[in-house]
Amino acid sequence: MSAGRPRILLIGCDGQVGWELQRTMATLGEVIAASLCGHYGLVLDLLDRDAVISTIQRERPDFIINAAAHTAVDKAESEAELSGRLNAEAPELLGSLSAELGVTLIHYSTDFVFAGDADKPYREEDLAGPLSVYGQTKLEGEQRLLATGANAFIFRTSWVYGNHGHNFMHTMLRLFKDRDRLRVVDDQIGAPTWSRMIAEATAQIVNQLRLTPSDAEYLRGIYHLTAGGETSWCGFARRIAEFSGEACRIDPIPTRDYPTPARRPACSVLDNTKLNRTFGLQLPDWKVSLEQCLADRKN
Ligand SMILES: NC(=O)c1ccc[n+]([C@@H]2O[C@H](COP(=O)([O-])OP(=O)(O)OC[C@H]3O[C@@H](n4cnc5c(N)ncnc54)[C@H](OP(=O)(O)O)[C@@H]3O)[C@@H](O)[C@H]2O)c1
Numbered sequence: 550m551s552a553g554r555p556r557i558l559l560i561g562c563d564g565q566v567g568w569e570l571q572r573t574m575a576t577l578g579e580v581i582a583a584s585l586c587g588h589y590g591l592v593l594d595l596l597d598r599d600a601v602i603s604t605i606q607r608e609r610p611d612f613i614i615n616a617a618a619h620t621a622v623d624k625a626e627s628e629a630e631l632s633g634r635l636n637a638e639a640p641e642l643l644g645s646l647s648a649e650l651g652v653t654l655i656h657y658s659t660d661f662v663f664a665g666d667a668d669k670p671y672r673e674e675d676l677a678g679p680l681s682v683y684g685q686t687k688l689e690g691e692q693r694l695l696a697t698g699a700n701a702f703i704f705r706t707s708w709v710y711g712n713h714g715h716n717f718m719h720t721m722l723r724l725f726k727d728r729d730r731l732r733v734v735d736d737q738i739g740a741p742t743w744s745r746m747i748a749e750a751t752a753q754i755v756n757q758l759r760l761t762p763s764d765a766e767y768l769r770g771i772y773h774l775t776a777g778g779e780t781s782w783c784g785f786a787r788r789i790a791e792f793s794g795e796a797c798r799i800d801p802i803p804t805r806d807y808p809t810p811a812r813r814p815a816c817s818v819l820d821n822t823k824l825n826r827t828f829g830l831q832l833p834d835w836k837v838s839l840e841q842c843l844a845d846r847k848n
Pocket residue numbers: 560561562563564565566567584585586593594595596616617618619620621635656657658659660687705706707708709710714715
């Protein structure tokens with residue numbers, strides 16, 4: 550590894566998490582930002598195996614961070630092949646290359662790998678049981694990546710929102726402008742997690758691994774990385790309205806009244822103890838982050 554400032558290949562730098570990572574990682578090392586459009590550095594399509602191989606061989610990064618994925622949960626039901634190529638095959642390829650070249654790989658996964666019928670927050674070793682194509686392909690991605698033997702860190706996060714990209718918070722803010730009453734699902738429980746908090750936690754972990762590279766070999770694996778606390782989509786929507794000063798009435802509805810192509814877990818809260826014990830990290834409560842995110846939006 551280069552002394553001091555590592556070379557960090559950031560794939561998917563234009564997504565919610567990738568966008569925040571561009572900024573936080575720049576304080577740690579030399580970021581080689583790659584996206585489909587190439588606006589921030591390199592053009593890189595994860596579906597193009599040859600391009601992935603030649604980019605990694607040419608750039609010789611110390612770390613690869615993969616923030617790209619097929620994240621359209623409902624669309625994935627009718628795009629299973631594409632979802633599988635991006636969420637399962639691509640992480641495996643990145644893992645193989647990382648193992649071969651001695652690169653430390655950071656990858657993200659999701660609470661949707663779980664069925665959502667547990668009576669307490671899920672731990673990393675709990676049995677997965679995805680209900681959707683998205684959840685299934687993300688789970689396959691975890692398994693295929695770990696099987697490569699790479700020094701890989703997989704951070705399962707949940708309900709991601711932020712000021713850059715498409716997400717539930719933006720949808721609510723747009724709807725508040727047109728409607729004075731909304732009906733939002735109240736029987737799915739999770740932890741809304743600000744993309745910036747994910748990026749900042751990732752940066753702290755990369756920094757620890759940079760300072761003690763030998764840690765990567767025995768700390769590799771899956772970690773849960775979500776905001777503290779929990780809520781429903783309805784609870785989330787109500788806080789978005791409150792913190793943004795919108796006077797919209799938000800009524801709770803059950804999932805059966807809002808049918809979607811993909812099934813979602815009823816309760817997919819993740820237990821972050823392993824992250825805390827291993828890296829000393831604890832993300833703030835989701836309400837604290839949401840308030841900051843909305844304040845940041847106004848500035
Ligand atoms: N969003 C959530 O609620 C959520 C929840 C739990 C876990 N996660 C996980 O967290 C990670 C980051 O999610 P996110 O919310 O930041 O996702 P996102 O905003 O949807 O960003 C994903 C990025 O991947 C890019 N991408 C798509 N196809 C690509 C390809 N063939 N080659 C290269 N890049 C490609 C997209 O580019 P275009 O926009 O140009 O297509 C986009 O910039 C993912 O692993 C996701 O599964 C997300």
